[in-house]
Amino acid sequence: MFLSFLFTPWILLALPLLYFGLPYVRNWQIQDVPGPWLAKFTNLWYLYEARRCRRYLTVHNLHEKHGKLVRIQPNQVSIADPDAIPIVYGHGTGFLKSDYYDAFVSIQRGLFNTRDRAEHTRKRKTVSHTFSAKSVGQFEQYIHHNLEQLTSQWDSKSKQAQQNPRSGGYYRFDALHWFNYVAFDIIGDLAFGAPFGMLEKGADVAEVRLSPDAPPTSAPAIEVLNRRGEVSNAIGTMSWIKPYAKYLPDPFFYKGIEAVKNLAGIAIARVNERLAAAERGEIQRVDLLARLMEGKDEGGNQLGREELTAEALTQLIAGSDTTSNTSCALLYHCLMHPEVVKKLQAELDRALPSSDVPTYEQVKSLPYLDMVIQETLRIHSTSSQGLPRLVPPGAGVDLAGHHFPQGVVLSVPAYTMHHSKEIWGSDADEYRPERWEKVTERQKQAFIPFSYGPRSCVGRNVAEMELALIVATVFRRYEFELYQDHLETREGFLRKPLGLQVGMRKRQAA
Ligand code: HEM
16 A cells, blocks of 8 residues: 555655655744744755855844744754853753764864764863963964064065055055965964965965875865865755765855865875874974874873874864954954054054064953954854754753753854844944943853853964964054955855955054
8 A cells, every 4th residue: 555655646745745844843842933934844945045155144134033033944943142052052051063063074073073972072181281271372483483474475565565656555465365374374383283385375275185195286275174164064954965965066065075075185194294204203393283192081092093183174174264264354344443453553552662473471461452352253253153052852941931842953143142232232233342341241141252161162262362463463563455345254164254455564663
């Protein structure tokens, strides 16, 4: 009977009904949560939004329309409420990362994409002391060295422009490229033992090996990372499609999958070189890779080669364009507000006797510099989307006046938290570093640029040091003209600026 049904035309009607109906019925306890009609039945709506690379904005607009709760997948609800943050992301609440993160696995699971609690605790213990405020001081020398390389390049470009009567004294360029070069070279230096050489070449290029013994080729690392972030972010909405995504007739997918391979190849090439040099006894560095190589879990076990490569790759991915995108957005917002640049430069001129790359000690407690960075992290929100977490087995959870049973995925959208007028006031969409002179408890609670709890950014201390040093160096030594009045962005896992056309010259005072 059943078999004969399978071979009738009715099956054509029954299959879509089952495919779209089952997720709806299975998640009946959230069917009253408002949201796009399609999102109740299928992940295809969310996949489409991720493919358009502006999902955070769609979700933000939906919150403006519907309020705190929006259903964005048959089993996922976005909650725009700061009270949900400690529950969804906090210690001891039992929420784990959802299957969205399976799309980001390459080589093997790393600190960022492992979903198992015990596995995460083991990995995090191995690296967390390396990132403590005390230990990251050891990394400053590598940041410093790369910033010196940046200033040497910018000085010579500024000189060229001054000798060219048609340039108006400013060197015209896309500042995003250079923020990318500096951030990649710094993380290359920290995570793999040597910079990629992008600052030196003024170009996006890195060595790739698809396996430890394969011949070396080269690839544009920044472009590869961007593609990889976008494709993984899209596949994460329906992670079961991962093995088939390369067959989809959209270059976004097959080029993205190629990028995932190339990115892993960059890590393989660099870790390879470093291990070989270590075997020859040539390494005397105190960088992240050295710390990863020494790191031991509770059982005293060190990371094997493959896990070491996966963790170095994790650091490269997590610690490169996060910083460069934020630096680029910071330059844009400051240049849109000349009064901010004036105040920042006055503070830097008072604190720094010369325009050489400063030490972290000299800049880490400058109040206005800090406010400018905080305000950029808020307004730009490089991690803009809600990071998805699973309601743990048990009785479920009550949030924002609704009950959510086990197995439902919840996320708190960072961009929406950072732009809420209810929390930040009517000027929430304006760039105003002075708001950080006095922040309320609710604002502090809603500010989550590095996320919150056990899965929050392990590299936050490195990021804060890097940002302070980059911003202090750039504004103390150079002045800029802005040639655009809007910062276009595109979202992969991160919200990335697409370019920043500026004119740059060395300051007279420098
Ligand atoms: C402005 C710079 C940065 C921002 C805004 C940022 C933001 C974040 C956020 C929001 C997460 C949570 C991701 C999730 O749960 O899906 C995260 C995790 C992480 N970040 Fe950062 N990050 C920055 C810089 C860095 C740097 C410089 C490093 C390393 C050198 C780093 C390493 C990591 C790692 C390894 C994780 C995964 C941690 C875990 O799951 O235990 N990040 N970061």
